[in-house]
Amino acid sequence: MRGTSNGLQNNPASSVGPAAPRGTITVIAGCMFSGKTTELFRRLAEFSLPSILVFKHVIDQRYRADAVVSHDGEEWPAIQIASADEIMDHLRPGIEVIAVDEAHFFDAELVDVTRGLADRGVTVITTSLDRDSWGRPFAVAERLGAMADESIVRHAVCAECGVLADRTQRFAPIIDGNMVGGPESYEARCQACWVPPPTPPPDDTLPKGSAAP
Ligand code: ADP
Numbered sequence: 500m501r502g503t504s505n506g507l508q509n510n511p512a513s514s515v516g517p518a519a520p521r522g523t524i525t526v527i528a529g530c531m532f533s534g535k536t537t538e539l540f541r542r543l544a545e546f547s548l549p550s551i552l553v554f555k556h557v558i559d560q561r562y563r564a565d566a567v568v569s570h571d572g573e574e575w576p577a578i579q580i581a582s583a584d585e586i587m588d589h590l591r592p593g594i595e596v597i598a599v600d601e602a603h604f605f606d607a608e609l610v611d612v613t614r615g616l617a618d619r620g621v622t623v624i625t626t627s628l629d630r631d632s633w634g635r636p637f638a639v640a641e642r643l644g645a646m647a648d649e650s651i652v653r654h655a656v657c658a659e660c661g662v663l664a665d666r667t668q669r670f671a672p673i674i675d676g677n678m679v680g681g682p683e684s685y686e687a688r689c690q691a692c693w694v695p696p697p698t699p700p701p702d703d704t705l706p707k708g709s710a711a712p
Pocket residue numbers: 529530531532533534535536537538568569570571626682686687
């Protein structure tokens with residue numbers, strides 16, 4: 500008899516119909532200049548504009564404050580937020596895709612928000628540096644990667660020797676712990692050519708959001 504052999508008859512959820520399908524989580528990681536934001540834009544272009552919201556951290560004022568901008572100059576309008584929970588304030592019917600650029604600027608709350616959005620059927624796409632300027636993994640990037648349905652690691656070209664690069668080289672002085680910057684302060688390097696900046700600060704002494712290019 501239908502409903503007995505597959506257990507549906509005793510499942511309370513079956514009486515209210517199928518649950519909404521879970522949204523997928525895609526994590527695009529890598530060093531600077533590896534094409535993370537470009538890949539994000541390519542994926543967003545597959546969805547209808549009104550169904551997309553793009554977020555960036557207020558600390559990231561490179562190029563423009565009100566848009567995510569790739570190093571090639573492509574732009575996408577973005578909402579600036581100071582913490583991940585603000586994403587939920589913007590969620591409304593019809594939003595199917597939420598993107599977060601430079602996710603390493605956010606703290607671990609972004610992991611819970613991402614999971615919550617996916618549970619509500621939203622497609623979440625994040626870009627993130629996987630390592631800071633001292634080569635240490637970003638905890639939030641690791642945790643997002645661990646729960647991702649799809650995890651993409653991008654590589655750049657080493658500015659020194661031209662092989663595949665997976666490190667970000669800081670060459671500008673670090674003033675007041677501010678690590679935000681672009682091509683004037685950073686370049687992509689392979690592991691052999693990469694030189695960490697002197698005196699790595701202990702993980703827990705870095706100002707929030709500052710440990711990243
Ligand atoms: P990411 O988000 O990973 O930092 P983007 O997608 O914004 O990278 O941009 C990557 C592209 O930036 C590269 O494919 C390259 O064409 C371009 N680019 C512009 N300036 C530089 C630079 N100084 N070094 C390396 N790539 C650069």
